[in-house]
Amino acid sequence: MNKQTVHTKLSEAVSGETRSELSVADAFIKELFNEVEKELIANSFIKIEGLGLLRVIKSGENKRILYLGSNTRLEGEIDLTVVNKHTHTTEAIGDNISFDSDSYNDKGADELFESFEERYPQHNQSKNLPQGEPRKNVQNSEYTYIANRKMNLIKTCIIALAILLLASVGYILISGASSKPDEKSLRDIGFRDIENTDTLAFNKMVVPQVDVSLQYIARIYYGDEIYWPYVFIANKDAANKNLVVRGGTVIRIPRISVDLADLHDGKLKTSLKSLATDIIKVERND
């Protein structure tokens, strides 16, 4: 061999002669010899006009290719009246491009080219993402990120509501079960009225079905627990030190004059409180 020539020289020559793009000429040559190869494998030989004959022959245990080159150049003229449309396209584009570069020579690249971020500021947030990643993927990642955040927010809200609901139910159950269970029971069970043997002194006589405080009795029958000292006075033996009346005990509900029931009277209120304090002191000391 005299010298090695790369295939591009052939492509360039063909491209120049046929006025086709170099890539088209290159692709054509590649496909031409692909077809030659297929033919060689399928039929063991191929004759190319102007090039010669290629034949697969047996040589020992292996096969090799015998080439008989053509001694005459292929006759035929290239018809350039049919201009390659790819060339057309290139020329058309070229017609619209100004090659007058004088006006650009004194300008920097920053002045000549507008960056993507400048042109589309709404995409600026994607600058922080890894370089080299396709912009389409970056947008998809942004959408996925926003969707995930929304989903997380919804999940958090649902969990918070569920916790709130459970806490409310728990509070209702606990408060209903523990706060003043006896009073709740009293309201349910109530007091049993018995015959009033002294209607002048007592409004009525009742028997609580469970243990009950004097304050509660006062609230039930007088509307305010502040009157409990009156109940105590009428039932001294019934209440214990804690001012609780045992269930089943007869309780007398005393009649109270209007003068003694006026809570707008500040003096009366004060004296009732004082009386209550004294009762408690006495009961505790006993």
Added chain:
Amino acid sequence: MDNKLCESIQKNLEAQGISLSDQEIKNLYISTVQKLYDLTDEGEVIDIPDFGSFWKKKTEQASVSLFSPKKRLTDRINKEDE
């Protein structure tokens, strides 16, 4: 000119997105074969990737066209028998 060969090439190129008319294919075929002849005649070695190299050995009285296949092509030909 081998019309069948040109048709196959035309279809293959179209599959690659390169659409060429019959005349363009014919032009390319003629040009390729002629340039291959001319360049080897000038003493060039034309290397076709994955296929082989064409060149000519010239003496005072005669000129012999030669072809040296790539190993891949030889392997493929021999592999077809297996």
